[in-house]
Amino acid sequence: MAELTASDLRFAFGQRPALFDGLNVTVRTGETVVLWGENASGKTTLLRLLAGMLEPLRGAVRIDGTPIAEQRGRVGILFQNPDHQMIAPTVEEEIALGLELRGTPPEVMQPVVENLLGRFGLEQMRSRSPESLSGGQKQRVALAAIMAFRPLFLLFDEPDSYLDAPSRRDLLAAVEEIRSEVGMLWTTPNPRRRPRADRLLLLERGQIRELSESELTAHAQTGVSA
Ligand SMILES: Nc1ncnc2c1ncn2[C@@H]1O[C@H](COP(=O)(O)OP(=O)(O)O)[C@@H](O)[C@H]1O
Numbered sequence: 543m544a545e546l547t548a549s550d551l552r553f554a555f556g557q558r559p560a561l562f563d564g565l566n567v568t569v570r571t572g573e574t575v576v577l578w579g580e581n582a583s584g585k586t587t588l589l590r591l592l593a594g595m596l597e598p599l600r601g602a603v604r605i606d607g608t609p610i611a612e613q614r615g616r617v618g619i620l621f622q623n624p625d626h627q628m629i630a631p632t633v634e635e636e637i638a639l640g641l642e643l644r645g646t647p648p649e650v651m652q653p654v655v656e657n658l659l660g661r662f663g664l665e666q667m668r669s670r671s672p673e674s675l676s677g678g679q680k681q682r683v684a685l686a687a688i689m690a691f692r693p694l695f696l697l698f699d700e701p702d703s704y705l706d707a708p709s710r711r712d713l714l715a716a717v718e719e720i721r722s723e724v725g726m727l728w729t730t731p732n733p734r735r736r737p738r739a740d741r742l743l744l745l746e747r748g749q750i751r752e753l754s755e756s757e758l759t760a761h762a763q764t765g766v767s768a
């Protein structure tokens with residue numbers, strides 16, 4: 543088991559008041575954690591900090607004690623808008639791209655790509671342009687492309703906001719398929735829209751706290767701050 547840990551994070555954009563000050567969170571491989579927070583509560587910023595894409599003003603993000611800067615490839619992010627993460631001309635090439643850029647030899651890369659096409663139900667569309675796919679299919683391609691790196695952790699930034707109900711189910715099924723292999727942190731502004739979770743967290747006023755299922759249900763009916 544590996545642990546992704548943020549400890550005592552302080553972060554602010556420019557001269558603005560601190561968004562986080564003393565924030566702590568841990569995700570372990572094999573668990574799915576849902577992080578609920580209203581719009582502008584800082585979900586995207588927190589994921590960027592956890593992935594090492596932003597530097598905290600204080601505190602640190604580590605995997606098993608090693609700074610995230612030294613192992614950024616171990617954390618993958620699935621963004622809100624799938625259109626912002628597709629660059630290759632075909633589904634197959636999109637999945638292969640990351641490995642190719644790392645100089646992986648074709649005989650090593652090809653079986654990995656085949657395996658991912660199969661696991662995420664993408665064989666039929668391997669030669670299609672990612673642009674021609676539905677939102678749910680795009681997110682599955684993006685997920686397969688991230689899994690090609692064999693990340694330990696996957697961060698989901700409201701990945702279903704742009705999806706219709708069938709596409710949402712599609713994505714949740716893909717998430718079920720990999721949940722035991724990685725540690726997942728899934729952010730959502732709507733706690734009713736989420737995968738099956740081992741832990742529920744609330745991000746509110748720069749702090750994270752654990753919620754029980756019944757607290758979440760009560761909050762969900764009354765609004766976060768009630
Ligand atoms: N690049 C930025 N520069 C300045 N302020 C930002 C920037 N990105 C986000 N913010 C602000 O930080 C707060 C948290 O944003 P964000 O992390 O995107 O929240 P969420 O993902 O929960 O909606 C918001 O008030 C937002 O306006």
Ligand SMILES: [Mg+2]
Nearest residue numbers: 585586587699
């Ligand atoms: Mg966001």
